[in-house]
Amino acid sequence: MRFFIKNYGCQMNSYDSRRMADILISAGHAHACSLLQANLIILNTCSIREKVDGKIFSDIGRLKLLKEKASGNFFIVVVGCMAQSRFSDIVRRTPYVDIILGPQNIHLIAEIVDDIIKNKVLDATISTSEDAESKFRQLPNKFSDRGVSEFLTIQEGCNNFCSYCVVPFTRGREFSRGVLDIVQEVKNLISLGVKEITLLGQNVNSYNGEGRGRRNYSFPDLLFELAHMDGLKRLRYTTSNPRDVDENLARAHKEIEILMPSLHLPVQSGADAILKKMNRKYTRNEYVRCVEMLREYRPDLAFSSDFIVGFPGETDADFQQTLELAESIGYAQAYSFKYSPRSGTPAAQMPNPVPEDIKSERLQILQNLLDDQQLKFNQNFIGQYLNVLFVKEGRHEKQLVGRSEYSQSVSSTAAAASVGDIVNVRITEVASHSLIGVIDQ
Ligand code: SAH
Ligand code: SF4
Ligand code: F3S
Secondary structure, three states: OEEEEEEOOOHHHHHHHHHHHHHHHHOOOEEOOOHHHOOEEEEEEOOOOHHHHHHHHHHHHHHHHHHHHHOOOOEEEEEEHHHHHOHHHHHHHOOOOOEEEOHHHHHHHHHHHHHHHOOOOOOOEEEOOOOOHHHHOOOOOOOOOOOOEEEEEOEEOOOOOOOOOOHHHHOOOOEEOOHHHHHHHHHHHHHOOOOEEEEEOOOHHHOOEEOOOOOEEOHHHHHHHHOOOOOOOEEEEEOOOHHHOOHHHHHHHHHOOOEOOEEEOOOEOOOHHHHHHHOOOOOHHHHHHHHHHHHHHOOOOEEEEEEEEOOOOOOHHHHHHHHHHHHHHOOOEEEEEEOOOOOOOHHHHOOOOOOHHHHHHHHHHHHHHHHHHHHHHHHOOOOOEEEEEEEEEOOOOOEEEEEEOOOOEEEEEOOOOOOOOEEEEEEEEEOOOOEEEEOOO
């Protein structure tokens, strides 16, 4: 079969899509360059907000026409978080979907495709177990193409149950992969030309995986283990939950040279009353102290964050506190979202929903503030040098695009450099979301 994977959602899905491609290639299937050239279409879905669900259902709907035209030997596969959380709706609303697999079952993709080709399974195959362990049991023997910067999932699932969030219901309970398994995969990635790895988990700071000897490793232990791997130039991670950050993590940022000085530390809200209702288990002051502690060890650490506005019961005063908190931290970058009720989560039942127009207004105000902060952060670098790993070619001739140590997107028309190089770039121009620079000869 010729397969095409369309990816939605977070980096964990990007990683899962890579793994599915590896597994399918190892089983003899081929990667199609576009959806129209494929006869095995895989949608790797997300369910984090209502809008995303709606878009995916309409995308599945469009595939029906392609399937009808193809008349046989054409399969539609829906995997990922929405496959898990809405599988009965998918079966009912889109009965022409051939296979449905939850995020912890993606490793079964080749076997199930094989079954369905041989007509062993006639109805939609549904597999949505929440056990993550078997997903990581074997590494494929062939690999699909990799870029110079790649993700690597070290932990699956989440035990935090923030009251608005669907993830604990889609990816199940927290599971940490063993250290040796991770080290082996890092080696594989390096041998495929990868220079920068971003370790992934919903809450990497609670990583607790089988280590060397009889000891379990904490997240900082894992970072120190990966600190000196031959060929690995840069290490990043996401996401951190502020409640589990400790001084060992701060020390890792001070001592590990390849650990990049940027940290995604989502705060969600600056008001204690809302943080409590969100079940985030930290207060505004604890968050601020956490940032201060990290900055003591690594003063140039660039912080990014996620915010939710319009959570049930959020007053003007609560929202004001969020603005003040953002102002006081000074983020290098941030994402902000309107609260979206997810069925089955406690917040969906909470009283005093915030009207849509107020949500939109608050989102606009917060986004303006965060854009300003990002622009100011970027402007600090005009005339200075930034270390940039070039990850791809740009749209213009000889243009390369990469990322600075602080995670900024930097482009340069660099005659002498190529993708995969880490180069000192002198910053000449700045916009809020990207920087432009030159390489001095
Ligand atoms: N594990 C990560 C977040 C994963 S989801 C963490 O704890 O930070 C990514 C972001 O989506 C969250 O940080 C949150 O800001 C947003 N989000 C999650 N559920 C949401 C919902 N129901 N409505 C709006 N935004 C949501
Ligand atoms: Fe969702 Fe909270 Fe877990 Fe993040 S920590 S995935 S927001 S439940
Ligand atoms: Fe979406 Fe699942 Fe990621 S809900 S954000 S794809 S963990």
